[in-house]
Amino acid sequence: MSEESAKNLKALREKIDDIDHKILTLISERANCAQQVAEVKKTFDADAFFYRPEREAQVLRSVMDSNQGPLNDEEMARLFREIMSACLALEQPVKVAYLGPEGTFTQAAALKHFGHSAISIPMSAIDEVFREVEAGAVNYGVVPVENSTEGVINHTLDSFIDSPLQICGEVELRIHHHLLISDTTKKDKISRIYSHAQSFAQCRKWLDSHYPHAERIAVNSNAEAAKRIKSEWHSAAIAGDMAAELYGLEKISEKIEDRPDNSTRFLIIGNQAVPASGDDKTSIVVAMRNQPGALHALLEPFHTHNVDLTRVETRPSTSGTWNYVFFIDFIGHVDNDDVSKVLTEVGSRASELKVLGAYPKGVL
Amino acid sequence: MSEESAKNLKALREKIDDIDHKILTLISERANCAQQVAEVKKTFDADAFFYRPEREAQVLRSVMDSNQGPLNDEEMARLFREIMSACLALEQPVKVAYLGPEGTFTQAAALKHFGHSAISIPMSAIDEVFREVEAGAVNYGVVPVENSTEGVINHTLDSFIDSPLQICGEVELRIHHHLLISDTTKKDKISRIYSHAQSFAQCRKWLDSHYPHAERIAVNSNAEAAKRIKSEWHSAAIAGDMAAELYGLEKISEKIEDRPDNSTRFLIIGNQAVPASGDDKTSIVVAMRNQPGALHALLEPFHTHNVDLTRVETRPSTSGTWNYVFFIDFIGHVDNDDVSKVLTEVGSRASELKVLGAYPKGVL
Secondary structure (H helix, E strand, O other): OOHHHHHHHHHHHHHHHHHHHHHHHHHHHHHHHHHHHHHHHHHHOOOOOOOOHHHHHHHHHHHHHHOOOOOOHHHHHHHHHHHHHHHHHHHOOOEEEEEOOOOOHHHHHHHHHHOOOOEEEEEOOHHHHHHHHHOOOOOEEEEEEEOHHHOHHHHHHHHHHOOOOEEEEEEEEOOOOEEEEOOOOOHHHOOEEEEOHHHHHHOHHHHHHHOOOOEEEEOOOHHHHHHHHHHOOOEEEEEOHHHHHHHOOEEEEOOOOOOHHHOEEEEEEEOOOOOOOOOEEEEEEEEEOOOOOHHHHHHHHHHHOOOOEEEEEEEEOOOOOOOEEEEEEEEOOOOOHHHHHHHHHHHHHOOEEEEEEEEEOOOO | OOHHHHHHHHHHHHHHHHHHHHHHHHHHHHHHHHHHHHHHHHHHOOOOOOOOHHHHHHHHHHHHHHOOOOOOHHHHHHHHHHHHHHHHHHHOOOEEEEEOOOOOHHHHHHHHHHOOOOEEEEEOOHHHHHHHHHOOOOOEEEEEEEOHHHOHHHHHHHHHHOOOOEEEEEEEEOOOOEEEEOOOOOHHHOOEEEEOHHHHHHOHHHHHHHOOOOEEEEOOOHHHHHHHHHHOOOEEEEEOHHHHHHOOOEEEEOOOOOOHHHOEEEEEEEOOOOOOOOOEEEEEEEEEOOOOOHHHHHHHHHHHOOOOEEEEEEEEOOOOOOOEEEEEEEEOOOOOHHHHHHHHHHHHHOOEEEEEEEEEOOOO
8 A cells, every 4th residue: 555545544534433423423413302302292192102104204205305425315215214213212112013024025124114223023924913003012013015926915905904004104125036147057048947936926927938948946045046056057047136246147137027016015004194294195995886887987086186096906805895895096195185085086986985094105 | 282392393303304414414425435445445456345344343432432322332333334334335235145044143143243235145054154255255254153052153163173264253142031921920830931942942951940840832933922921821931122022021030041141142254354453352273182281271371461361162173183172262463462472372382273363342
């Protein structure tokens, strides 16, 4: 190292130390403010709960708006979630039940949303998550809601029909699958594909049409699949960006999952109605008698009032009262005028209407 | 809410928004500095690796020294690890292999140490972790080293004997087990105890002497054990503080693990020799011929030079050359004068001596 480099490094490190000291002071000051907020709230509500999904979403959005790099918005949001999580835990750590076991994407979603200062606990079934929240043993639950092929969605949505719980938020984890090969693989001779069983399920159609004759071997994780193919010239793996980068593999087909729109979405469920944050979504469930044009009639008010639908899911009813059940997500909050007009009109056309929750749109 | 409360809340939230904006700016500035450090390093070493365990330990210690609350040192250190992890990942994300599967304490240790911006990948065996690091597929490995009862230690230490890898750091996770009961449990009628199999193993002796006749039922997690006993008046659970808090259980016996000194310790292994950070530990392995007073002779130099031993582990040798093998940890860095004197003396008395690594003492 030259003398000049050494001098430069020393100066930079001193600057970093100085910045760290300022960050430390500010985080402590923020934690103090958070404690004061809690004190004020306690004066008018002894059982006040301090986690406010709409406020958190606003803070994160504003952080991302002001962020000029070099860290990307997602990383910066992650750091702020952790800072908020630590400040909140001072007063009252959030308790969260999630669909386990540990190490699943649902746990990752819970930690992404609530930060690592939250107490999170795995449950073995979706109804158990609902029960724990209903019983008040935990403050929130995290359940997967859109992961197409595994059939979990249906179960999750059905649980809402008879539950008093509301949706308080959503989390999206961006997960894409690619077909990967190593530098020794012969592209036109792929006879074997490794992946995790769940990933195979999510790419089944694509595989059936592109590699109908390749043997599919399920291994413990996508990372393991990626590792395996390094030494096999006739093999490919299905895995995500991280594994591709880690093992230096080439993506010969990107985003091969069958339903690209809905990789993995999770819902936060709780007892709390969440005020509008300024950029919200609402989820409802509607029952209609089975008659021609029913769905069209149902969706018309959304069109008239210019409310954006983000998702419509049709399910046969499980009980007598519900002939057909539609789960509908749209942009806006039940407190918005347009939305309340739409809901009144939809309510008059449907045999039943239940608002499952209005909540901040998932922040990155 | 009174008007005054509302005004107070609004003022506090504005203050928090202002603080957040300052934190954001400082984190970005820190990330810029980190990029400049990388630039300078590249001018004299194209393959420079930017993660410096000793520098990170120094930053964390200084953060904790300056921390005046209200967040505790552990939380503050956690936030700074994440900030450093994000800044480092800008340049070059650290790749870490750990003993899997996902969701284990070893993964928790890896994420605690390297932050969530690191790329971490589970391996199914300790030798695989060593192999991945040796092959250069990852920068570091994380392996459990002291968790007494499960026998993993031996395997981990043995792997060092023939490996060129060094110990670059240590991580401790504080895990204590308690005997918990619910408010309906009759203390003197406990006939059934729930826990995870691993926790039973860690508390076996205590259970044998205190509850020799209670039935031990292994369940999927300690949290599940804690939950089960809520409705059973003759049952207790073994679990940690988090589960006790979550389910409002009473601790009737605390810290019942058989070896309280060594709950869970992990080693970071890598290719790098780590410079002194100012508060370090060194690990060595020494072979001695089997003769009377061998261990005493071996340890004498430590006493003479006032070097603190933190751990001595005796293992029968697996090969002919090593009659007896001692794994020794002590306070200090190989670059310290005292330590190098001790090592010279130990080396002259032993048939073989290998330094496994000198590294910063685990920071919280």
